Amino acid sequence: MHQRHQRVDVCQQVMTESSKDAGQVVWLGSCQLVGQIGIIKVPVLSTQVCAVKSARDLGVVIDSQLSLSAQVMALRRSAYYCLRQLRPAVQSLTLPRLVQAFITCRLDYCNSLTSGMADSLVHKVQSVQDAAARLVSGASRRDHIMPVLRELHWLPVHQRIHFKLGCLMHNLLSGQFQDSRTNDKTAMEHHCHCSIHCP
Numbered sequence: 001m002h003q004r005h006q007r008v009d010v011c012q013q014v015m016t017e018s019s020k021d022a023g024q025v026v027w028l029g030s031c032q033l034v035g036q037i038g039i040i041k042v043p044v045l046s047t048q049v050c051a052v053k054s055a056r057d058l059g060v061v062i063d064s065q066l067s068l069s070a071q072v073m074a075l076r077r078s079a080y081y082c083l084r085q086l087r088p089a090v091q092s093l094t095l096p097r098l099v100q101a102f103i104t105c106r107l108d109y110c111n112s113l114t115s116g117m118a119d120s121l122v123h124k125v126q127s128v129q130d131a132a133a134r135l136v137s138g139a140s141r142r143d144h145i146m147p148v149l150r151e152l153h154w155l156p157v158h159q160r161i162h163f164k165l166g167c168l169m170h171n172l173l174s175g176q177f178q179d180s181r182t183n184d185k186t187a188m189e190h191h192c193h194c195s196i197h198c199p
Contacts, residue, residue: 023049103132
């Protein structure tokens, strides 16, 4: 009995310490519904967790309307900062690799979450890719960007999202996802019976 109380005390201490660092609550809903919620702090164990408009989880900024506008703004801010840092390396032969490492990877990280995102937000993300393509190719702002993207073999942002979803579905249906508990493909196939019917 004493060990159980000791474990609970340790768990409460860990939860309290972690909630002091990153404890946040995000109310999800429309602007009107979230505005009606008057709760600013939520009691969790012995601490108070603050309610915020957006929170970062695994590098993705989640806002209260789930519009991903906060994620797009954070992505643009960090990507344009990286592009400004890479501009002095324009003469370098490693510039395409640097852009791939710092910009394209940011565009592709968790982009399957952005499926169905508003077109205005997709255009904002596309402007980052356009700026990166112009930097790599040396194209001017007046040049049409689609031939530049084709020359670099880069898919536009909305097609990158569809490609990522297609790869995920292919891996799921072909049984390439493994059950992390058993590392056995047959266990995953047993747990997930998926079929797609094409009309």
